[in-house]
Structure formats: C-alpha cells, structure tokens
Amino acid sequence: MITLDENSLIGHGTLRACYLHPQNRELIIKVGLPGRQGGDDANRKEFMSYKKIRQSHERLHHISHCHGFVDTDRGEGLVCDCIRDSNGEIAKTIWDIVVYQETCNIAEIQEAALTLCNYLIANDLFLFDINLKNIVLKRMQDNSCRAYAIDLKGPFDNKEFLQLSSRIKLLGRKKLKRRSQQLLERIIQFRAQRELLKNSEK
Ligand SMILES: Nc1ncnc2c1ncn2[C@@H]1O[C@H](COP(=O)(O)OP(=O)(O)OP(=O)(O)O)[C@@H](O)[C@H]1O
Numbered sequence: 090m091i092t093l094d095e096n097s098l099i100g101h102g103t104l105r106a107c108y109l110h111p112q113n114r115e116l117i118i119k120v121g122l123p124g125r126q127g128g129d130d131a132n133r134k135e136f137m138s139y140k141k142i143r144q145s146h147e148r149l150h151h152i153s154h155c156h157g158f159v160d161t162d163r164g165e166g167l168v169c170d171c172i173r174d175s176n177g178e179i180a181k182t183i184w185d186i187v188v189y190q191e192t193c194n195i196a197e198i199q200e201a202a203l204t205l206c207n208y209l210i211a212n213d214l215f216l217f218d219i220n221l222k223n224i225v226l227k228r229m230q231d232n233s234c235r236a237y238a239i240d241l242k243g244p245f246d247n248k249e250f251l252q253l254s255s256r257i258k259l260l261g262r263k264k265l266k267r268r269s270q271q272l273l274e275r276i277i278q279f280r281a282q283r284e285l286l287k288n289s290e291k
C-alpha cells in the first residue's frame with residue numbers, strides 16, 4: 090500500500106486529485122477526490138482509453154503515458170508519467186500559466202497547443218476534452234515548449250448519443266478540429282478574463 094502525503098499533491102480536477110509518486114519522481118498517481126463520486130470510474134476510463142490508443146500507436150508523443158493501478162491509502166490510484174520541464178520542475182497546465190502567471194507568451198502557448206491538436210487530428214486520437222486544465226506545457230532544454238495531454242478519459246466519457254464521433258473517423262476529426270479552434274480562442278479569452286477567473290476559483 091502506497092501512502093500519499095498531502096505535501097505531494099500536484100493538483101486536482103473535478104473528480105480526481107493528482108499526487109507525486111512517493112518512490113519515483115517520474116510518476117504521478119491519480120486518486121478519486123474524497124466525497125466525490127466518479128473518481129475511480131474516471132481512472133478506469135482513462136486507463137481503458139490509454140490501452141485502446143496504444144493498440145493502434147506503438148509510439149506516442151504529446152501524451153502522459155498510463156502504467157496501471159496501485160493501492161494507496163486514498164483508494165485505488167492510476168499511475169501515469171509526471172511531465173516535467175527540462176529543469177526538473179513539474180510542468181504547469183495551460184490554465185495555470187494563462188490565468189495565474191503574471192507574464193506569459195500567448196503566441197507561444199497557442200503554437201504549442203496547435204501542434205498538439207494537429208498531432209491528435211493526424212493520428213485519430215479522439216481526445217475531445219482538450220481544455221486548458223487537461224494540457225500541460227513542458228519547457229524544453231532549448232527553451233521551446235511542448236504540449237502534453239494529461240487527461241485521456243475523454244473517449245470513454247463521450248456523452249453523445251451513440252458516440253458517433255468516437256466511432257466514425259471523419260466525424261471524430263471534424264469534432265477535434267472544432268475543439269482545437271475553441272481551445273485556441275479560449276487561451277486568448279481566458280487571459281483577458283483572468284482576474285474574474287481567479288476570483289471564481291477562490
Ligand atoms: N501527468 C501529469 N503530470 C503533471 N500533472 C498532472 C498530470 N496529470 C494530472 N496532473 C495535474 O492534476 C490535475 C487533475 O488531473 P485530471 O485532469 O486527470 O483530473 P480530473 O478530475 O479527471 O479532471 P476533469 O476535471 O477534467 O474531469 C491537472 O489539472 C494537473 O494539475
């Protein structure tokens with residue numbers, strides 16, 4: 090059983106909290122948030138989605154790999170890669186950069202996000218919930234940045250009737266293109282509204 094220390098909490102979404110793995114700094118562990126239904130389910134969906142993606146892709150860039158489940162003192166945990174900047178710092182989400190960082194280079198962030206989106210579209214990786222909180226930016230040695238998707242549960246969370254866009258590639262690509270456009274627009278929009286957004290999270 091792995092004990093997760095509160096000091097090693099990296100962040101949380103609506104369903105899950107993400108902790109640094111106590112024995113391996115290259116890994117994180119996702120567990121359900123206490124008092125929230127659906128965290129375990131999200132972990133299972135994410136792992137299923139990752140395995141499905143791997144069936145058709147031997148090599149994968151721009152994605153945090155999943156390694157399976159472990160028992161923790163906070164319930165069943167999903168182990169995934171911890172994305173770090175080349176200086177060792179844990180990579181920040183686009184949301185944390187755009188909303189909370191005093192200065193940021195919007196054009197550079199948009200370019201990295203677009204590269205990720207084009208990669209997803211070119212490889213039929215139908216991750217439709219590519220929002221600012223589900224993508225981190227890794228700062229590389231040469232000071233460029235690369236975007237990584239850190240939340241892969243989307244394909245098993247598709248709420249559409251019959252889930253057609255996950256099953257018909259043409260529809261999937263179209264939907265992904267719409268979501269990509271929306272992501273790029275939101276990067277600008279959220280930067281402009283950052284004071285409001287910060288206050289709404291307090
Ligand atoms: N691989 C990773 N490397 C670094 N940080 C991560 C990683 N995975 C998750 N995080 C951090 O944990 C947070 C929550 O993760 P995740 O998006 O998987 O949770 P969630 O509850 O499923 O989210 P949602 O609200 O989208 O349902 C992220 O916003 C990010 O701060």
Ligand SMILES: [Mg+2]
Pocket residue numbers: 102103222223240
């Ligand atoms: Mg998320």
